[in-house]
Amino acid sequence: MTTNKVVEAIAMGRPLVxxxxxxxxxxxxHGESAWLIERADPHALAEAILTLRADPALRERLGMEGHRVFQNHCTMPRLGEEFAAIIEEMTAHEG
Incomplete structure (x- = not known):
């Protein structure tokens, strides 16, 4: 499961590291809908921040693509559809 911070950032259309x-x-x-770095790597974090700071077009693209991912996968209607499909699949095997 993805953390709330990740979902909140992409919901707002913010570039995410x-x-x-x-x-x-x-x-x-990575590089399309977010900037992914290795965990506990302060140098990678600093490099990511500097890269995004220097490239407004990249920040814009990451924010827009992240928001598109949110719309396609994380909204309540979408999550409800996925949950309903899981329930349907589970109950179909009972019969």
Whole structure:
């Protein structure tokens, strides 16, 4: 499961720098919808901040793509659809 901070950032259309982990990588793509760095790597974090600071177009693109990912995967209607599909699949095997 992705953390609330990640979902909140992409919901607001903000460029996101976050640690690379499996749940995040299932949702976001480095350099497209977020800037992913290795966990506990202060040099990578500093480099990411400097890269985004120097490139307004990259910040804009990451924010827009992150927000698109949010709209496609994280809204309440979308999560409800996914939950309903899981319930339907589970109950279909009972019959």
């Amino acid at each position: 976050t640690a690379r982990n499996e749940p995040v990588q299932e949702l976001l793509t």
